[in-house]
Amino acid sequence: MNVAVLIKQVPETTDVKISRETNTLMREGVASIINPFDMYAIEEALRIREQHGGKVTVITMGPPQAEEALRQALALGADDAVLLSDRAFAGADTLATSYTLARAIEKLGGFDLVICGKQAMDGDTAQVGPEVAENLDLPHVTYVRRIEELSPDHMRVQRMIEEGYEVIESPIPALITVVKEINEPRMPSIKRMLRAKKAAITSWTAADLGADESRIGLTGSPTRVIRVFTPEQRRAGEILEGETVQEKVRSLVAKLKETHLV
Amino acid sequence: MPVRVLSDRCTGCEACVAACPYGAIAVKDGVAVLLENCTHCGACAAECPAEAIEVEDVRAIAGAGPGAGADAGTASGFRGVWVFAEQRKGVPASVVYELLGEGRKLADDLGEELCAVLLGHNVGDAANELIAHGAEKVYVVDDPALADFQDEPYAQAMAELVEEHKPSILLLGATTIGRSLGPRVAARLRTGLTADCTGLAIDKEKRLLLQTRPAFGGNIMATILCPDRRPQMATVRHKVMKRAARDEARRGEIIRLVKDVLPPRATLVRVVEETQQMVNLAEADIIVSGGRGLGKAENFKIIEELAQVIGAAVGASRAAVDAGWIPYAHQVGQTGKTVCPKIYIACGISGAIQHLAGMGSSNIIVAINKDPGARIFNVATYGIVGDLFEVVPALTAELRKGACG
Numbered sequence: 131m132n133v134a135v136l137i138k139q140v141p142e143t144t145d146v147k148i149s150r151e152t153n154t155l156m157r158e159g160v161a162s163i164i165n166p167f168d169m170y171a172i173e174e175a176l177r178i179r180e181q182h183g184g185k186v187t188v189i190t191m192g193p194p195q196a197e198e199a200l201r202q203a204l205a206l207g208a209d210d211a212v213l214l215s216d217r218a219f220a221g222a223d224t225l226a227t228s229y230t231l232a233r234a235i236e237k238l239g240g241f242d243l244v245i246c247g248k249q250a251m252d253g254d255t256a257q258v259g260p261e262v263a264e265n266l267d268l269p270h271v272t273y274v275r276r277i278e279e280l281s282p283d284h285m286r287v288q289r290m291i292e293e294g295y296e297v298i299e300s301p302i303p304a305l306i307t308v309v310k311e312i313n314e315p316r317m318p319s320i321k322r323m324l325r326a327k328k329a330a331i332t333s334w335t336a337a338d339l340g341a342d343e344s345r346i347g348l349t350g351s352p353t354r355v356i357r358v359f360t361p362e363q364r365r366a367g368e369i370l371e372g373e374t375v376q377e378k379v380r381s382l383v384a385k386l387k388e389t390h391l392v
Numbered sequence: 393m394p395v396r397v398l399s400d401r402c403t404g405c406e407a408c409v410a411a412c413p414y415g416a417i418a419v420k421d422g423v424a425v426l427l428e429n430c431t432h433c434g435a436c437a438a439e440c441p442a443e444a445i446e447v448e449d450v451r452a453i454a455g456a457g458p459g460a461g462a463d464a465g466t467a468s469g470f471r472g473v474w475v476f477a478e479q480r481k482g483v484p485a486s487v488v489y490e491l492l493g494e495g496r497k498l499a500d501d502l503g504e505e506l507c508a509v510l511l512g513h514n515v516g517d518a519a520n521e522l523i524a525h526g527a528e529k530v531y532v533v534d535d536p537a538l539a540d541f542q543d544e545p546y547a548q549a550m551a552e553l554v555e556e557h558k559p560s561i562l563l564l565g566a567t568t569i570g571r572s573l574g575p576r577v578a579a580r581l582r583t584g585l586t587a588d589c590t591g592l593a594i595d596k597e598k599r600l601l602l603q604t605r606p607a608f609g610g611n612i613m614a615t616i617l618c619p620d621r622r623p624q625m626a627t628v629r630h631k632v633m634k635r636a637a638r639d640e641a642r643r644g645e646i647i648r649l650v651k652d653v654l655p656p657r658a659t660l661v662r663v664v665e666e667t668q669q670m671v672n673l674a675e676a677d678i679i680v681s682g683g684r685g686l687g688k689a690e691n692f693k694i695i696e697e698l699a700q701v702i703g704a705a706v707g708a709s710r711a712a713v714d715a716g717w718i719p720y721a722h723q724v725g726q727t728g729k730t731v732c733p734k735i736y737i738a739c740g741i742s743g744a745i746q747h748l749a750g751m752g753s754s755n756i757i758v759a760i761n762k763d764p765g766a767r768i769f770n771v772a773t774y775g776i777v778g779d780l781f782e783v784v785p786a787l788t789a790e791l792r793k794g795a796c797g
Contacts, residue, residue, distance in 0.1 A: 369777060385774055
């Protein structure tokens with residue numbers, strides 16, 4: 131069972147703080163990490179390999195320093211890593227990104243399963259997974275919280291929905307995106323970390339992929355960001371005072387009643 | 393390059409360095425330089441006090457490609473605003489009516505028609521509801537193969553309808569269905585899709601859809617355009633847009649179409665509804681959430697009691713979910729669900745940024761926490777500093793009293 135995991139290197143955004151003076155993101159010492167949702171994708175791929183054999187290949191598109199994310203994935207136990215890096219890829223939106231990743235998957239000869247995290251922590255779009263599936267004409271299932279069954283040609287998975295979950299069956303090859311509930315990612319071992327430091331990482335450019343130049347990077351991106359701004363910050367409201375808990379609660383209830391919702 | 397530093401204007405103040413979410417800008421020899429990992433997001437330009445960073449102008453982009461000019465939206469024959477009428481068991485999701493409310497404004501600004509697309513089986517009544525909420529046309533594909541949502545047949549039917557009828561704009565709810573179907577359709581049509589929009593407007597001069605969405609967990613807002621490709625696709629967050637008013641007197645056309653829908657490879661076997669999830673978090677008007685301050689799983693009972701009295705959904709912080717006190721389906725925040733209720737009551741939640749990212753756009757935020765320095769109070773409309781084990785039951789009792797008389 132050969133599995134590809136598509137990962138993204140992102141700023142460690144949960145540490146991002148907003149400066150009160152300038153109203154901007156403060157990034158002092160913020161490290162780049164593997165997108166946290168992708169950690170569940172990597173873990174699931176490793177578990178599949180442990181059960182069914184085969185290989186786990188991690189793929190990322192990004193600047194040269196995204197290699198660091200691939201080394202982290204190798205330290206967790208992935209077998210191979212492929213970096214797609216080229217100035218021509220810069221400025222790609224989800225459509226151009228998914229096209230590029232799909233070409234790499236094809237060049238690698240395809241996989242039994244492609245796994246992505248449900249979305250990236252910086253963009254939060256959740257679009258690249260299904261778009262890669264469409265590019266490769268694979269079936270896809272989003273928000274997978276459990277793989278119930280996996281055989282050489284078939285899978286049965288649970289897909290999280292608003293009201294609970296769906297059970298979905300699909301032939302493989304297929305693409306799934308996974309949610310946090312699916313597993314508990316392991317820690318890298320020291321031995322693997324040392325090996326990962328020295329591991330060879332395949333690096334491909336647009337030319338290596340034989341990519342259609344009109345479909346990559348900014349040129350291949352139908353969307354354009356035209357304005358970026360910091361949202362109006364919510365201001366602290368009113369702390370309800372009172373001698374007793376009862377008084378505070380009554381004052382809150384009065385406020386809430388004004389909304390006519392309670 | 394859409395982002396450019398005008399070195400003669402740059403003062404080397406480093407405001408851009410602090411603003412860059414990717415650490416992709418540095419000041420060298422007193423001038424800002426974009427590094428290789430720059431994604432051209434433009435965050436730096438917004439913060440530059442010297443106006444020394446330029447983002448490629450929207451008009452330049454709109455003028456560059458096919459379909460450019462004053463009537464970009466119609467030049468290639470694409471007209472009309474479409475709303476995907478997501479339904480389960482024949483009942484449209486509430487977000488559909490919000491899309492019709494917003495879609496009406498966009499269609500009026502463009503002087504084009506508002507249409508809904510209804511895919512399903514035995515969904516006739518829903519079409520009339522969509523018309524009562526403002527759709528001028530409803531395209532219906534009624535087919536047993538579309539009875540339940542499945543990505544492939546839905547994507548096929550939607551893409552074919554778009555190719556035949558050429559709408560300029562296609563809106564979907566940012567639900568688990570919309571966020572799965574939308575990208576599949578966009579990739580098939582090779583057009584742009586903006587996820588999770590919280591603001592939509594028409595640039596009347598260029599007739600383009602301005603799509604505004606949060607990124608970086610809500611720390612940054614971005615406005616996005618799809619200048620050349622059609623349709624301009626967006627998924628839209630729940631509870632942000634105003635719901636269309638219902639008017640039974642409205643008349644519209646129901647267009648029934650037959651599609652040769654191919655059987656899907658990934659097929660739905662069954663839906664399991666989980667009883668713990670009494671109210672859908674995304675659709676709830678009121679949410680009561682519990683955090684680390686609850687101390688243990690059993691204490692979620694007091695949260696549930698309060699929620700029950702006011703018909704609220706139960707949410708939780710990551711700390712409470714990670715501790716195993718409540719299932720992940722209840723988690724609100726960056727790694728859980730993004731919610732936008734009318735009232736959000738946070739009990740024993742400190743207000744970590746990842747939690748704020750998931751609920752910060754709620755209309756009213758109530759914080760109950762014993763630590764007066766808790767971050768949640770910085771965003772709370774109303775705060776009560778006190779022990780949640782006293783405050784929450786007192787609040788439940790007070791509200792129950794109100795409910796009875």
